[in-house]
Amino acid sequence: MEYKLTTPLTEEVTRKLRAGDTVLLSGVIYTARDAAHKRLCECLDRGEELPIDVKDAAIYYAGPTPARPGQAIGACGPTTSYRMDAYAPRLLHLGLKAMIGKGKRSEQVVEAMKETGAVYLAAIGGAGALMASRVKTAQLVCYEDLGSEAIRRLEVEEMPLTVVIDSLGNNLYQTGPQEYLSAQQQ
Amino acid sequence: MREISAQTITETVARLCMESNNRLSADMENAVRSAFETEQWPIAKTTLKTLCDNLDAARDTGLPICQDTGMACVFCEIGQEVHIQGDFEAAIHAGVARGYTEGFLRKSVVKDPIRRGNTGDNTPAIIHTRIVPGDKLKITVAPKGFGSENMSRLGMLKPSDGEQGVKDFVLETVRLAGPNPCPPIVVGVGVGGTFEKAALLAKQALLRPVGSHHPDPYYAAMEQELLEKINQLGIGPQGFGGETTALGVQIETYPTHIAGMPVAVNINCHATRHKEAVL
Numbered sequence: 001m002e003y004k005l006t007t008p009l010t011e012e013v014t015r016k017l018r019a020g021d022t023v024l025l026s027g028v029i030y031t032a033r034d035a036a037h038k039r040l041c042e043c044l045d046r047g048e049e050l051p052i053d054v055k056d057a058a059i060y061y062a063g064p065t066p067a068r069p070g071q072a073i074g075a076c077g078p079t080t081s082y083r084m085d086a087y088a089p090r091l092l093h094l095g096l097k098a099m100i101g102k103g104k105r106s107e108q109v110v111e112a113m114k115e116t117g118a119v120y121l122a123a124i125g126g127a128g129a130l131m132a133s134r135v136k137t138a139q140l141v142c143y144e145d146l147g148s149e150a151i152r153r154l155e156v157e158e159m160p161l162t163v164v165i166d167s168l169g170n171n172l173y174q175t176g177p178q179e180y181l182s183a184q185q186q
Numbered sequence: 187m188r189e190i191s192a193q194t195i196t197e198t199v200a201r202l203c204m205e206s207n208n209r210l211s212a213d214m215e216n217a218v219r220s221a222f223e224t225e226q227w228p229i230a231k232t233t234l235k236t237l238c239d240n241l242d243a244a245r246d247t248g249l250p251i252c253q254d255t256g257m258a259c260v261f262c263e264i265g266q267e268v269h270i271q272g273d274f275e276a277a278i279h280a281g282v283a284r285g286y287t288e289g290f291l292r293k294s295v296v297k298d299p300i301r302r303g304n305t306g307d308n309t310p311a312i313i314h315t316r317i318v319p320g321d322k323l324k325i326t327v328a329p330k331g332f333g334s335e336n337m338s339r340l341g342m343l344k345p346s347d348g349e350q351g352v353k354d355f356v357l358e359t360v361r362l363a364g365p366n367p368c369p370p371i372v373v374g375v376g377v378g379g380t381f382e383k384a385a386l387l388a389k390q391a392l393l394r395p396v397g398s399h400h401p402d403p404y405y406a407a408m409e410q411e412l413l414e415k416i417n418q419l420g421i422g423p424q425g426f427g428g429e430t431t432a433l434g435v436q437i438e439t440y441p442t443h444i445a446g447m448p449v450a451v452n453i454n455c456h457a458t459r460h461k462e463a464v465l
Contacts, residue, residue, distance in 0.1 A: 020229075035302065065253050065292040074290055075244075075253040080333045080366050102424065103333070103366035124236045124424060125333065125368035126457045128253040129244035147304045148253075148292045160236075162426065173365050176427030177420035180227050184420075 004158070008056035009097040011117040017163045019170035023121060024158040029058040029100065030141065033079050035149040037087035044090060051142040052151060055095030058121075062100075063148035064138070065128070073138040073154070075128030078102045081120070085109050092116045100161060110169050120165040122172075134159045188265070188321040190465055192272025192280075195325070198463050199281025199311075202327035203258055204289035206461035207250040213395040214372075214458050215241060217433040221370060221423075230428025234370075237423070237456055252457045255291040256329030258282045258311040261393065267321035275313055278325075283307035294332070314386065326393060328460040334371065334453040337363035340385055343447040352377055352449050353412060359451040360416050360432070365425020368455035372396055372434045373416065376450040379440035388452035391436040393460050400437050409435045423456075433458075 005013060007027030017023065030052050032040065043050055061081050065074030081101030088099060089112035097118050102125040113120065123131060134156050141151040164172045210218070218241065222234035244251045260278050264270075270277075286293055286308035295309065296302040312330075339359045343351045356375055363371070376387025399406035412435040422428025433456065442448065 063253060063292060063294070065250050065255060066290045068248070068290050071247075071249075074292070075250045075255075077253050079254070080336065082366065102368065104364055122365075122424065122426075124233060124240070126252045126455050127236055127240035129247055129249040129251055130236065130240040132247065132249055133243065145304075147306065148294065149304070172427075173425045176229065176425070177422060178427070180230075180422060180427035180429075181420040183227075 007058055009058060010056055011097065014097045014119045015117045015167050017119050017166050019163050019166045019172040019175060021163040023161045023163060025058065025161055026157050026159070027155070029060045029154050029156055031060050031062045031064070031152045031154060033061050033063050033149050034083050035146045036143055036151050037084050039143055041087050041090055054091050056097050058098035058100060059091070059096060060100040060154065065148070067138065071132070073132055073135045076131050076135060077128035078123040078125055081105060088112065092118050104173060105165060110165060113165060113167055114169050117167045119163055119167060121161040122164045123159070123161055131159070187269040188267055189269050189271055190323055192270065192274065192277035194465060195270070195274065195277040195323070196281040196284065198325055198465060199260065199278050199327060200285035200288065202325065202461045202463055203282055203285025203291065203329065206327050206459045207255045207289065207291055207329055208244060208248065210241060210251060210457065211395070211460065213397065217396045218370070218456055221430045221433060225428060225430050227422065227428035229426045230422045230430055233423035233426055234430060250291060251459070252331060253292055254294065254331035254333060255286065256331045256459070257295055258308060259328045259330050259389065260311045260313050261326040261328065261390070262313065262315045263318045263324040264315055265320035265322045266317050268323050278311050278313055279309045282311045283309050323465040324462060325465070326460055326462040328393060331455060331457065334367035334455040337367040338388070338450070338452045340381070340448065340450040342381065343449050345445070345447050347447060349408070351447070353408070353415070355449050356412055356435070356451055357415055359453070360421070361419060363453055364421055367453045369421055369425060370423055370430045370433045370456050372454040372458045373412070373432055373436070374452040374454065375435065375437040376452070377437060377439045377447070378442035379448060381448055383440055384448035384450040385452070387438040387440060388450040391438040392452060392454050392458060394436050396434040396458065398436065405437045405439060409437050
């Protein structure tokens with residue numbers, strides 16, 4: 001199935017998505033990667049409010065290259081997601097509905113996704129130049145000192161994504177290669 | 187003695203940082219585009235099409251191919267008849283700083299591995315130098331992204347593990363990496379030497395044109411066999427399933443100790459980047 005979705009993403013919408021579906025995502029998403037996730041969780045540890053509202057939001061694990069004059073953003077493909085696994089369950093329990101990245105996730109993250117109805121979407125890793133064309137605006141939100149790792153608010157238009165892990169725990173990284181291998185044996 | 191100024195080195199390194207990140211070498215671009223032509227599995231073909239489109243987009247927009255413009259690995263072969271005017275390593279670091287700043291490349295280096303803190307200009311570079319005969323200076327800049335670097339492994343195998351042990355270690359490394367290093371990957375393998383020599387060999391193997399073979403037919407056959415076995419794992423482009431898991435396997439070797447058989451596997455993604463200049 002192919003879905004055209006716009007943020008915010010409610011649980012009703014994300015629970016319909018299945019591993020292998022494609023999504024063209026529009027609306028507002030937030031970039032955050034290693035260092036920003038650490039700060040977000042430290043913020044929660046101190047009992048403070050997060051600098052972004054994660055309820056029904058989508059976080060993009062990405063650190064773009066600097067924008068050239070006249071461009072909204074530089075190259076901005078996804079980074080490998082497992083490094084955010086230590087932090088992701090807390091954000092999921094606060095209502096985060098979509099994580100966008102690439103690569104495997106931990107069992108703890110998948111369990112939290114099942115409980116909260118969230119999805120894990122893959123952007124094509126290494127297709128940074130192409131993805132830039134889907135980003136209409138980019139604004140710094142916080143943690144400017146982190147440079148590329150700062151949290152940015154992106155307005156995206158029809159960002160092409162693939163559902164890798166759905167809210168039932170189905171995982172394209174397992175089923176995709178299995179289907180290919182069984183087709184070869186026939 | 188031939189004189190080469192630090193300023194010339196800085197300017198060259200800056201240019202190589204920008205050019206290597208914005209365009210793939212012809213061999214890599216051909217490998218990605220040929221994989222799109224030959225891949226039959228639908229989701230894999232679609233994914234490879236996206237990668238080809240991305241190469242077009244990078245060319246059209248002037249943006250880097252990938253946002254992870256890497257840590258700058260700089261390999262230098264310094265002719266022993268060359269005299270460098272100025273501080274050689276400082277000149278390279280200055281070139282990286284200039285290239286990453288003027289080229290709008292991402293600054294991905296932190297000043298301390300545990301306490302972190304971005305250095306702000308992508309320095310320092312990782313510099314490897316060799317002194318060679320002649321009066322030339324060859325500089326190769328190979329930006330290394332860490333999605334794939336993190337999936338690399340080193341094993342201190344036993345001599346009794348033999349050829350099969352090496353092959354098993356390479357295949358296990360690729361299988362464990364799965365979708366993480368942005369397949370289709372290029373696999374650099376270093377066998378022999380010492381702990382650090384094996385790792386360096388694996389990285390140097392990635393500087394060879396993709397698909398080129400080891401001069402020793404024994405290792406050339408092993409490269410071919412490993413490539414076929416990797417492409418039977420089913421991981422496919424981005425790990426979504428398919429044939430094209432790797433575009434090349436490249437082995438470099440060195441004599442080693444009677445007690446050991448170090449094996450290093452350095453994984454590179456489909457944006458395997460390097461660019462060289464000879465001064």
